[in-house]
Amino acid sequence: MVSRLPVTGVEVVRDTIRYSGVSTPISEREGLGIRGLVPAAFLPLELDVERCMLQMRSKESPLEKYIYLHNIQDVSERLFYAILCKYTSEVMPLVYTPTVGEACQNFSAIYRGTLRGMYFSLEDSGKIRTLLDNWFTSKITTIVVTDGERILGLGDLGVNGMGIPIGKLALYTACGGIDPAKVLPVHIDVGTNNEENLNDPYYLGLRRPRERGQAYDDLIAEFFEAAQNKFGANVMIQFEDFGNLNAFRLLSAWQDKACTFNDDIQGTAAVALAGLLASNRLTGKDLIDHIFLFAGAGEAGTGIAELLALAIAEKGHLPIEQARKKIFLVDSKGLVTKSRLDSLQHHKVDFAHDVDDCPNLLAAIDMLKPTGLIGVSAIPNSFTKEICENMAAHNKIPVIFALSNPTSKAECTAQEAYEWTDGRAIFCSGSPFDPVTLQDGRQRVPGQGNNAYIFPGIGLGVLAAGSTRITNYDMLLAAETLAAEVGPEELDVGCMYPPLSRIRQVSKNIAIAVANQAHETGVATEQRPVDMGKYVESLMYDPFEEVDVHLGSKK
Template sequence: PLPEVSLIVVTDGERILGLGDLGSDGMGIPVGKINLYVAAGGLHPSCCLPICLDVGTNNDRLLNDPLYLGYCQRRLEGKEYDEFIERFVLGVKRNFPNALLQWEDFAKHKAFKLLERYRDRILSFNDDIQGTGAVSLAALLTAMDIKKERFSDQRYIVVGMGQAGSGIANNIWTMLKEEGASDEGAQSRIFAVDAPGLLMEDTPGLEPYQKKFVQKRSTVAGWKLENPGVIRLPDVVRNSKATVLIGVTAQNGLFNEAILTQMAKNTGHPIIFALSNPTSKSECTPEEVVKATKGKAFMAAGSPFAPLQYEGKELITSQCNNMFIYPGMGLGALVSRASKVTSKMFLSASRALSALVTPEQRSRNMLLPSMKDIRDVSLHIAKAVAIEARDSGLGRLLSDEEYERVIRKAQWEPHYYRFRPK
């Protein structure tokens, strides 16, 4: 990289999506993310730095592999790990004081802690938590606009309360609060489901970030359960009368025909997001959703799916991919010279993304723009983020028009020169 690094994507390789603990072999993740910052956001590659923090691995296969290049010891944990990260962050601030730091693929118990510990100390964000939440919120905003309904008209089930699920639930909570709901009112409309089933106030082993979304025993007192004593997903779908079902579980087929059919009984136009990827881990497919709901559902997926034909109409399932958010988020934060990344900046990004979905796209059930327009999408996201940073007193005092010009100028375009005569 050049001496002045603008962007750092860092992982410790502990929770590589779909692959688990890869130790130092997780280096491909920050490299890949930076490739997308360059291609989608227009950041210059020489100003980007991928980093893998090699703090060991708990993957026995790697520890027993003589060709493994990483630190062949169990992972640092506790105080030693925290001190290591602290020294890393101080090193970033000392050497690259104006850089944006993106936390990537850390284990969930560490990811939330690092985000909270450093969000006000260094320009940083966690894409797994905040990016997933933002792109999902954008798709929800589009669906609400098409249905001509409000967030407070819905009842939500979020299945898989890890980093992504928590980020999504938090954004739904924010929108409910914006519409005037009390904390108790927001809580009553979000049903969080994880491995133990519906998260309740007395569920043992709750993570701190999950406690906001637990249900009270009084709420479910009259529910009819398949197996009294445990409240599973089918029970929640049936008894809660949910209108929105979101999955981030990596459990293929979790949203089966019975669940999808029940969602169609709950509301005329259910919203169903099967956000796990790759395709082999998707909770359901668009074909299954269309069949069970007779084409009335609004769907987004974490994996790409081919368009469908239903009753002479082409239906396109939008891919709810973080790539719609983080390149523009990074570009906007850097161009505005924001001092920190805030929740309001992600909310502005979500609204800007939803606004880019054209009437023609909405007519085909698309909830997000086309991926082929990603450079233009990133520009609009960056502008929205920069304006929010300015309005919050965290960024440069430029006009909206000046920000658009500055962002366009900042977006790098590769040029390939011909050295051989035609």
């Protein structure tokens, strides 16, 4: 928590991490100097949560609810996280996807001047290490950084993309128990090519075209080196929503130099793989028995494909090259094949197979007859009735994942996927969809392949072990752990993920597995505890636990 004792009541109120507002016991208010600064009544935290939920539910639009929740966070992080922990399934779609997409589009307009994260631009080159000293603590364990180029499926939003690191770190705390005093959202401002932003008089970022040259790489390198110098060599830095041009190469450049991963590539891959592993319990197939076809070949698509290939190779005792032959990609020019090698981006090359060319997704389905169709194209309605019907014609239980975010970019809806496959599809999505009741009365609950099932547990496991590196084997282990959390109740309604009400337990189990693996592979720097489960649990921030507000520690 915060290391020094505030000296005035006003400072206590402004210490948003620890301040509990009307949930501060009356007996403690005078000693804290806040008597007279808050109303006289005492509301237990549980009751204050209900008061706030009543107000939130009265708001008309998701964006209004988003703003209201973040106004609470600006005053009391404890109350904010108590709301998010108790009402995870209701509030998570407001704090993160899909509402965060609209919040990012309006970021400059709704910006409240709150101290929440740091902003570094090209104009700060050579000064980042000094600027990091402006942050209130050196005890940061977890950073999420974006350059705002590929925000969800919305594209280049520049500084307006800062809503994503803020939202992601809220989930690190709510879902994984990472101390909110030890997280840092970061935006690297290298300009934007979004004309709407550049023409907006209220846009808060650099007004210049996006930097593509050496100055960009130098700024990223300076940030990584400064962060490690300030916060320690094992500070975890998560890449978030970088464009395809930079995402893969930056991950490749830094994954052996820092404790880092790219959530769009690796986190998305792990949560999608978990859904596919869970689906095998309904299809009766092993991964090696499938043919997977991806609609979309960007960082999410090829990230999933690569982790899926690793899983096939490990489980089937195959060379990775042979495992990749079970996976096909369709991009904007059709099926990715060897005949296109000369023009392919590097991240698609390994999935360019020696098969006939197909001009589009439907033609590829007709030729390949895939058992699993995975949408990561950000092209809404691209899984048409004809495509879903073709998947159903080729498979008794077709696997259809429409993973693009936000909801407006989903390849199809849950209702469509079920109706067009006679209710036989296993459907998962990136954004939440409501349960569907079929014409025969059966209920289907679409699983949301939310990265929040993965990255908080990864972060917690890295923290528990003091890991210096994060690998694809960590992601594979996280996916397997998540898949094992899906119970008979979920399978009975076709849901491939556990309920969000259990997400903190899921994160804990992933963290235990990842931390143990870190010790076994030699990348851990912390002493291995006798009971990893108890140790991980001891690290988890819980807003409902009593805290000594004088010392910032659990009572």
